[in-house]
Amino acid sequence: MQVLIVDDSQIMRKIITGVLKKLNVNEILEAVNGQEAVDMLVGKTDVGLVMMDWNMPTMTGIDAVRKIRANGSKVPIIMCTTEGEKDKVLEALKAGANDYLVKPFNPKDIQAKLEKFLTSVS
């Protein structure tokens, strides 16, 4: 099962990758903006989870979530962002995100979210 990390920050991709590897998830894909993620997911069924940042160039995470859902994909998506206001959380869930993780988070926070979804899809 593959996990797609979508974040324009190289450092955030590294942090999340590190936690995933500790959870024995070794098939990790990366995208640097929402458009790249949308394109990568077209016709792809072996991605089991998407970790999606909100603020990115070219296409934001929230727009990417809408596009991914419009394309018919039901892949679980966790928004992973500094946008922690309640209206933002609700907007993301309404757009089709399955869960929300607000930065700053610690590795245990990521692990808890990942385990929830990795268990549900395995």
Added chain:
Amino acid sequence: MKVENINPFIESVMETFDSMLNCRVKVGKPAVTKDDEDADDIIGVIGLTGTARGIVAIRLPIKTAVTSIGRLVGVEFKEIDSSIIDGVGEMINIIAGNAKVKFEGQKISLSLPTVVRGNMYKLNNLTGAVFLTLPFSSELGDFDLLVSFKSSDEAVGKKEEAHAGAHR
């Protein structure tokens, strides 16, 4: 600058270092930043706009930046590279993002973070405002948070232009 407008930034720094770096930090006595202050540091800057406006920056000596970002990623860095620069940008983004949520009733947006390295930069604050320097100490090294911030209730009746920049 009101004291209650500084506390969210202090709390945010403490929460960010505690959550993401497993590191307790202590804040020292705030001071007004001098215009000619410079050092061989890495500084991450981010602008805040909306019902409150300002600039927040984290200024890390190179050694602190290397150890902090190294712990964040779980890698031992020997020198400054793109990961360190990217990490400092992400760090100020997280600190400012976490702080803005603490301002209830305010609609604040963040600019994209900018990272500057060297000793020839100069931060320009809001016209008529000052930067407060908040010194922090930790096991990863000392660093400063620089804040120039005005909430809407402070800005009433005043026309001021924000111009943030790091000039070489």
